[in-house]
Amino acid sequence: MGNEKIQIIAKGLNNVTTEEGLMLASEMVTGEVDMVKVEIQDREEFPVFITMDEDQILCITYLWKENEVNTDKRIELLEAMLTMNVPMPLSSFGKVGNQYLTFGAMGINSSIEEILNEVIVLSDNTLNAVEAFQDFLK
């Protein structure tokens, strides 16, 4: 059941142009985890990955790894990210092991339009974050 929905998402987000003129290309990536890889024109280096479990749809973009962080400024960076979590719309900052990321979680029954919106906002947030926090990186 979950497998069908994720394929619907892959199709629904492929060859899509948003109102603001952003073009999306999406494809299924099968493996240990079934996921959709969404590439936004010009932003291909920050793809959005979409996965599903029983209760939620997760959208994830990877930021930087621990080894890209300036160790002298690490605490400042972490504080800044926690602080910016509050106003940042829809997405949150997170960390898995040594990998920093932004992610958004949505209900299983979210529509393609809602998922599309989440993806675009996540992508905007990602670029803003990298720009805002680049002084904390090496």
Added chain:
Amino acid sequence: MSIWNKLFTAVRGSATEAGEAIVDNQAIRILDQEMRDARKSLNEAKGNLTTVIAEKMGIERKVSELKSQLKEHEGYTAQALDKGDEGLALEIAGKIAGFSNDLEAQEKLLEGYIANISQLKQTIAGTDRNIKAMEREISMVKTTEAVQKANVTATAKFSGTDSAMGRATESLERIKAKQQKRSDQTKATMEFQKESNGGDLQAKLKAAGIVSGDESAKSVLERIKAGKSTGN
């Protein structure tokens, strides 16, 4: 240790020096098992809840019966008294006392069931939340691992260095450059549009490298033929 604590222990990953590991795989395996156990508990609890609710309904019926019997017999007592039959009235009053005591006990039992059900529902909701939390973490970890594995094998496609993934700040610079180029091209196209008539717009765009202008009748036909043979 509460489930939340176990989750927290699992997510505090041990990343190696080389930054290859995402989180401690052992911790994730434990978390996975915890989640399976929690799901099992949840289903059992839901089953219990159904049983307990059924029992509660049984007690509610009994309470209702007792209340109506009480009322009925109070009526009989009044009738007996009207007839002046004190003896009978007393006998019925004895029965009423019995019902009354039973009712008190059943109502107390019902209170207990209601509290129990409330507790069960809260536990179920709490377990459900814990399961969702573990699920989310496991999803995030597995996805991140899968993506990092893929990136490692794809090597430094964008950065040309030894780093497994392009650096975030460099990626941003490249993105800005692309966006700037696109914006410049659009601007240039619009300016050409303004200052030329239809004919030399195409020539100017071609000269500026914005369009290729390579289409000829031959290339069009070739393209369509190729499309047909691949069954598109």
